[in-house]
Amino acid sequence: MALDMMSNCMSVLEKQKLFPGNWELKEVTCNGQAVKISWVPKAWGWVVHLNQIEPRADIALDGNSATLIIAIAPMAPGQEDTLLTERERVFDMRATAQRLGLKLAITHSTPPPAPVLPGQTPATPVEKPRWKAFQWKLEELSLPLAAISELEDIGMRIQQINAVWQAGKFIWTIEGVQYVQS
Numbered sequence: 001m002a003l004d005m006m007s008n009c010m011s012v013l014e015k016q017k018l019f020p021g022n023w024e025l026k027e028v029t030c031n032g033q034a035v036k037i038s039w040v041p042k043a044w045g046w047v048v049h050l051n052q053i054e055p056r057a058d059i060a061l062d063g064n065s066a067t068l069i070i071a072i073a074p075m076a077p078g079q080e081d082t083l084l085t086e087r088e089r090v091f092d093m094r095a096t097a098q099r100l101g102l103k104l105a106i107t108h109s110t111p112p113p114a115p116v117l118p119g120q121t122p123a124t125p126v127e128k129p130r131w132k133a134f135q136w137k138l139e140e141l142s143l144p145l146a147a148i149s150e151l152e153d154i155g156m157r158i159q160q161i162n163a164v165w166q167a168g169k170f171i172w173t174i175e176g177v178q179y180v181q182s
Contacts, residue, residue, distance in 0.1 A: 002156045002176060005032050006148045008072050009161050016070070020057075021049030023066065028170070030161040032075065037068045081154040083131055086180040089153065093136065093178070096151050105137045106178075131155070131179045141172035148174065155179035 009030035016037060018025050022045035026038040039050065039057070047059050050066055057068045084092075090106060097104035141147050144161065157177050163170040 002148050002152045002158045003145075004075060005030075005158045006145055006161065006174075008032070008075065009035055010145060012070055012072060016068075017053055020053030021045065023050045025165040026065070027165070028161075028163040030072070032072065032158065034072055035070045037070075039066045040064065081179070083155045083179055083181045084153065086132065086134070089155070089178055089180050090134075092153065093151060097138075100147065100150060102141070102147055102151075103139045105139070107135045107137075128182060130182055132182045133177050133179050136176055136178055138172075138174045141174065142169065144172040144174055 009032075012030070012035045013028060016035075018028075018037065020039065022042045023039040024042050024045070026040050027036075028038075029036045037057075041047075041050075041064065047063050047066075050057055050059065054068060057066045059066045093104060093106065096102075138144075138147060138151075144163075148158070155178055157179070158174060159177060160175045162173045162175075164173075165171075
């Protein structure tokens with residue numbers, strides 16, 4: 001579930017030293033399997049400073065960036081959900097986003113089957129899937145956990161969480177897929 005993944009990523013972040021010495025936090029990314037933290041040195045940021053605070057960080061050959069990748073414990077397998085219709089789910093997501101002032105983008109991701117061209121024989125009939133999916137993206141978030149807890153519903157999954165450190169705060173982007181009835 002989307003909220004479970006978001007919570008797992010946030011719990012890893014809460015345990016990390018995000019501001020090591022004279023290094024500036026650049027970006028945090030979570031894909032459900034690992035959290036990646038990236039830093040760049042400040043004017044007097046030496047590799048020794050970073051290494052003393054976070055010895056697990058991999059420092060680039062040129063010394064101008066560093067990353068730390070932390071594995072996340074595997075999530076419990078999903079359950080069989082009774083999916084909403086696309087119309088119901090898109091309406092609910094749009095209404096929630098408008099009520100909360102969230103920047104939400106929705107795009108279709110389930111491609112239609114390839115047409116049979118003249119002279120071709122139709123492929124073996126394939127059972128029609130019981131679901132279809134669309135991509136969604138939330139941008140410029142300040143409170144990502146609150147946004148996901150309000151938007152989450154049956155069939156919603158997060159694919160990637162990204163946070164950029166700007167002007168003393170995180171600016172979050174969350175991308176995922178929403179499964180709906182076919």
